[in-house]
Amino acid sequence: MTDAPAERGGPVVVALDIGGTGMKCALVRPDGEVAHAERHPTGAERGPAAVVDTILDVAEGLAGRARAEGLTPIACGIGVPGLVDDAAGVAVWSSNIGFRHVPLRDLTAARLGLPTALGHDVRVGGLAETRLGAGRDVAHVLFVAVGTGIAAAHVVGGSATAGAHGAAGELGHILVRPGGPRCGCGRPGCLEAVSSASAIGRRYTELARMAVPPPAGAVFTAAEVVERAAAGEELAGRVWREAVDALADGLATAQALFDVETMVIGGGLARAGARLFDPLRAALRERITFHREPRLVAAALGDEAGCLGAALLALDSLE
DSSP states (O other), X not given: OOOOOOOTTOEEEEEEEEOSSEEEEEEEOTTSXXXXXXXXXOOGGGOHHHHHHHHHHXXXXXXXXXXXXXXXXXXXXXXXXXXXXXXXXXXXXXXXXXXXXEOHHHHHHHHHTSOEEEEXXXXXXXXXXXXXXXXXXXXXXXXXXXXXXXXXXXXXXXEEOOOTTSOTTOGGGSBOSTTOSBOTTSOBTBTHHHHSHHHHHHHHXXXXXXXSSOOSXXXXXXXXXXXXXXXXXXXXXXXXXXXXXXXXXXXXXXXXXXXXXXXXXXXXXXXXXXXXXXXXXXXXXXXXXSSOOOEEEEOSSXXXXXXXXXXXXXXXHHO
8 A cells, every 4th residue: 555645634444454464554545545554563462452452552553644745534444354343343353363243433532532443354355355356346256365364255236245144255164175174263174274275284284294395394385386386396286285175166156146246256375376267267167057156356455455345334423
């Protein structure tokens, strides 16, 4: 994100996208233009209470900066990972941050004196991609974030559904490989345990260490696996094909459930570009029978999506 020139007197939304490692924060104008952006460490190792204090301090600092620059903060939007009760404004659970039933919306509104909205990080990202990014002008979109984990947002008519309990879109926990690698949720064979960026790197590292001779203490990332596969290495190619095939199974299941026009793929794995999208499109096409094949596209907003979506969520709450 780059700062846009300050415009005196204009309204802005204080927007925060909270991750397990870092916070992406911005002042966003109602048209989606970023007036100011900054980043801060989450500091999850300090405990959830300290993280909440940091969120409140950063949000208050952004609102103060806006006023100092002649801008008018009109609302605050926050996206967090885990299970989120959007209606109640409560971060119900997050393994990355340690949140357990944190009333973050009300705490922020009380500190800032501004209307505040709280949403799931992937759902707000999907909101931004649908209204401002790769899914623009499409009525039915599935935004799929493939990074350390895998999650999705089903966006219809520009609104993302949260489900009855705030858990809609947990695509990473579709069972695709019974008896496969154990997922962080405790069940073996979840999509996230096979096709997430972390799973790809972990699987390749495990198999590489069994090679003769093994690489000296190497720990590999998904990006390195993609590069090695593209260079023709057999082991990397096998791990990559397994991950892409499992992801295609998950997307085919999602299409059977949601019947969307477009699937927008974001997250770290989408940076693989054609090396992901070409085989993924082919594998998905093989799995489609009577359903319509969705258009498969890369996310357009990068890591700005969370902040932009949090701002959109806050603006929606004003209406």
